[in-house]
Amino acid sequence: MADRESSARIDDAAALWAARIDARPLSAEEEIELDRWLSADVRRQGAFARARAISIHMARAQAPGPDSR
Amino acid sequence: MRVENERASWLAQHILPLEPSLRAWLARRRVVGLEVDDIVQEAYARLAALDSVEAVRNPHAYFLQTAHSIICTHLRRSQVVSIRAVEDTELSRFECPEASPERRASDRDELHRIGEIVASFPKQVATVFMLRRIEGLSQRDTAQRMNVSESTVEKHMAKGIRLFMDAIARSGISSRGASKPRNANITESDGRSRKQCAD
Numbered sequence: 001m002a003d004r005e006s007s008a009r010i011d012d013a014a015a016l017w018a019a020r021i022d023a024r025p026l027s028a029e030e031e032i033e034l035d036r037w038l039s040a041d042v043r044r045q046g047a048f049a050r051a052r053a054i055s056i057h058m059a060r061a062q063a064p065g066p067d068s069r
Numbered sequence: 070m071r072v073e074n075e076r077a078s079w080l081a082q083h084i085l086p087l088e089p090s091l092r093a094w095l096a097r098r099r100v101v102g103l104e105v106d107d108i109v110q111e112a113y114a115r116l117a118a119l120d121s122v123e124a125v126r127n128p129h130a131y132f133l134q135t136a137h138s139i140i141c142t143h144l145r146r147s148q149v150v151s152i153r154a155v156e157d158t159e160l161s162r163f164e165c166p167e168a169s170p171e172r173r174a175s176d177r178d179e180l181h182r183i184g185e186i187v188a189s190f191p192k193q194v195a196t197v198f199m200l201r202r203i204e205g206l207s208q209r210d211t212a213q214r215m216n217v218s219e220s221t222v223e224k225h226m227a228k229g230i231r232l233f234m235d236a237i238a239r240s241g242i243s244s245r246g247a248s249k250p251r252n253a254n255i256t257e258s259d260g261r262s263r264k265q266c267a268d
């Protein structure tokens with residue numbers, strides 16, 4: 001357990017991937033890199049899903065819908 | 070294994086608002102060798118990997134159940150016998166104060182909350198967020214406006230997301246997903262009672 005990657009480090013990487021995916025299409029190399037990164041630990045998959053969800057949530061500040069006032 | 074956009078949206082609406090109450094519940098369990106953050110990450114992974122969320126009528130109960138199942142898997146693996154962590158009576162008492170109608174926050178509050186979090190960002194990160202999200206500039210235009218590289222903009226956005234991840238873990242957010250009345254205990258989401266670690 002000692003050499004287990006910390007959840008904070010995983011969150012760091014997940015946030016970066018979420019920011020990339022949000023901004024532009026990934027390069028072919030990045031696509032492979034992301035899949036490889038995700039496949040190594042289920043916690044990474046969860047952190048990435050959470051980071052994507054948070055990125056989407058943050059975007060709500062951009063375009064408030066009719067039911068937001 | 071890569072979360073679909075649609076599922077990420079579902080998580081944003083239905084699961085993010087429940088995260089603080091799940092964390093509070095998990096923090097009282099103290100499972101040896103398993104951090105709260107580990108459980109939360111794995112729970113998101115399981116929700117992201119579901120074929121469909123149509124059957125998830127009660128996201129709150131489902132989220133808790135998922136975390137419970139992760140703890141059980143871990144306990145079985147580590148052959149821990151004493152499992153106070155998974156008493157069903159406690160599961161059924163799981164409360165979600167954020168979900169009660171009287172404490173429901175409006176979407177306006179939610180936007181206000183997002184604004185507060187952004188205001189706490191480092192200046193450059195907040196600027197990137199404002200240009201990208203509020204003004205709707207592309208990453209390239211944002212980079213030009215700030216006279217920095219696109220990769221710097223990307224790193225600032227990542228930092229913003231990262232800070233948001235921590236902010237949500239600490240205090241939570243509101244959303245329409247949290248405004249539904251809580252109407253079920255843990256056994257109702259799948260219509261059956263559950264034995265300890267029987268899943």
